[in-house]
Amino acid sequence: MNAPAKAARPGAAAAVSGAHADEFRRRGWWRDETFLDDLHRQARERPQRLAIAGRRIAEARTDTLDYAELARLTDRFALALLRLGVRRGDVVAVQLPNRWEMVPLMFACMRVGAVVCPISPICPKDELRHRLGLTEARVCVTLPEWSGTPLAEIITGLRAELPALGHVAVVGGPVPAGAFSFHDHFVAEAREEVSGTAELDGLALSADDPFVVLFTSGTTGESKGVLHSQNTVHSAVRGYVDAFGLGDDWVAAVSTPLVHYSGFAQGVLAGVMLGGTVAFQDVRRNEALLDLVERYGATLLYGPPATLADVAASQRAEKRDTSTLRHVVIGSAPVLKELADEVHATLGARTYSLWGMSENGPVTMTRPTDPEDWAVHSNGRAVDAMRTRIEAPGADGTGRLKVRGASLALGYYRRDEAFAAEFDADGWFDTGDLAREDARGGIRIVGRARDAIVRDGEVAPMTELEAVIGSHPRAVEAALVGLPPATDGADTVICAVVVPRGEQGPALDEVRARVRESGHDEHFLPDRMELVPALPKTLTGKVRKAELRRRYGAG
Structure with missing residues (x-):
């Protein structure tokens, strides 16, 4: 067309x-x-x-x-x-x-x-x-x-x-x-x-x-x-x-x-x-x-x-x-x-x-x-x-x-x-x-292709998981990034980068429990969490995930 x-x-x-x-x-x-x-x-x-x-x-x-x-x-x-x-x-x-x-x-x-x-x-x-x-x-x-x-x-x-x-x-x-x-x-x-x-x-x-x-x-x-x-x-x-x-x-x-x-x-x-x-x-x-x-x-x-x-x-x-x-x-x-x-x-x-x-x-x-x-x-x-x-x-x-x-x-x-x-x-x-x-002739966005987190051939529903984590009472917003595993052959490490609401943000166990309670596959539970005062973003409000991967990839 x-x-x-x-x-x-x-x-x-x-x-x-x-x-x-x-x-x-x-x-x-x-x-x-x-x-x-x-x-x-x-x-x-x-x-x-x-x-x-x-x-x-x-x-x-x-x-x-x-x-x-x-x-x-x-x-x-x-x-x-x-x-x-x-x-x-x-x-x-x-x-x-x-x-x-x-x-x-x-x-x-x-x-x-x-x-x-x-x-x-x-x-x-x-x-x-x-x-x-x-x-x-x-x-x-x-x-x-x-x-x-x-x-x-x-x-x-x-x-x-x-x-x-x-x-x-x-x-x-x-x-x-x-x-x-x-x-x-x-x-x-x-x-x-x-x-x-x-x-x-x-x-x-x-x-x-x-x-x-x-x-x-x-x-x-x-x-x-x-x-x-x-x-x-x-x-x-x-x-x-x-x-x-x-x-x-x-x-x-x-x-x-x-x-x-x-x-x-x-x-x-x-x-x-x-x-x-x-x-x-x-x-x-x-x-x-x-x-x-x-x-x-x-x-x-x-x-x-x-x-x-x-x-x-x-x-x-x-x-x-x-x-x-x-x-x-x-x-x-x-x-x-x-x-x-x-x-x-x-x-x-x-x-x-x-x-x-x-x-x-x-x-x-x-x-x-x-x-x-x-x-x-x-x-x-x-x-x-x-x-x-x-x-x-x-x-x-x-x-x-x-x-x-x-x-x-x-x-x-x-x-x-x-x-x-x-x-x-x-x-x-x-x-x-x-x-x-979506089974009704429409679509459900999973996330950006370049930011995809894949485990066992399945793509993590990044946008949905980020929304769930970001809705925690002690969180403002969240972003997920995939980081290299510590050993060869291991799964990609899923890192949740969270902006806390107030002085104390949620703990990793709380974030994992919230994702689990939302009905998402346990395969995609975060392995790691980082608290930051603000997510790096573009002028249009998109999270700069490449920057997060560089920041935490060697951690």
């Missing part, structure tokens, strides 16, 4: 044949309209409907935009980009937490034909240099500082190494030499009616043009820029919306960063497509997230298991009105029965499981038509626009997960050969994950 990208750069053709593109359109997975068209439609039909609500934790305030304001700001920001010399195909980097400015800026890039590159505010300097250099970003929008890191100074200091970077705009606070105030250039008088937008006519990206670069975590090497069109993202968002039966009454409380696929696509873009509302916060605070749910009547809450467990605990401590919630969605991680039960007891909503990745967005998910507890057992079945295949399953049914379909990215930015190498001869994309079938 898909072929590797021939050219993964702004202005390149979509990475599928014309016949496949026609088929995707015929099925409604792709379209001629864009998310910018969706925004303009909502601004005409429901101008005063709340589009976004962004909570600023430090300032204790919530910034809101209705659809009319969002459309006006989009035009204003687009004109500001033109004045900076941004032209079709240029890349605009946005290094912001979950702030309202990111949303109209993203749409403004679509309006002028530019490609947006979201970057986390916790991105290290070397990685920031790599991303800005690879994309040859013309503009970077950032903060003066974040968590004590002087972001604006770092970026202006890199300009000598980044000849393409012409402008650094700083949102709020002091502006260092070599940068300028975002507010002065983009926002001043932005809430006034914008006139004279004729120079924007004809510049907007088409549905097939590249429009966003999302960088991978880079756990085993250089991070890669995943290039998507609005159509590849639309097919994923449409599948997500249809699977849950979402409509224009949808209000999402999003706990994930807007610089990640889940935040900007399943949050912002899905909301604009539907004409719904998206609420978010710039710093994660469980109480503030619950306040957003109550204040705006959220119908869907999205986040990782640890966040949702903390939210449920906060709800028990101080109850809010969460009666509007219908869907609590956990992405790319196992859902434990204890968590699903606690979410239902405290928030009154059902839990759903979802699997996806930057290269294809949400691919599989459990549905309202599944058994009530199905999220505990499965990551769901594929959306209509995607197909999954488990290649070369072993005796336990575990094999490499491959996918194909309309949501696959156009390619890796300026890394065409690397993207092509991910496909087999039949056009299936290798996700790098191991999975098994």
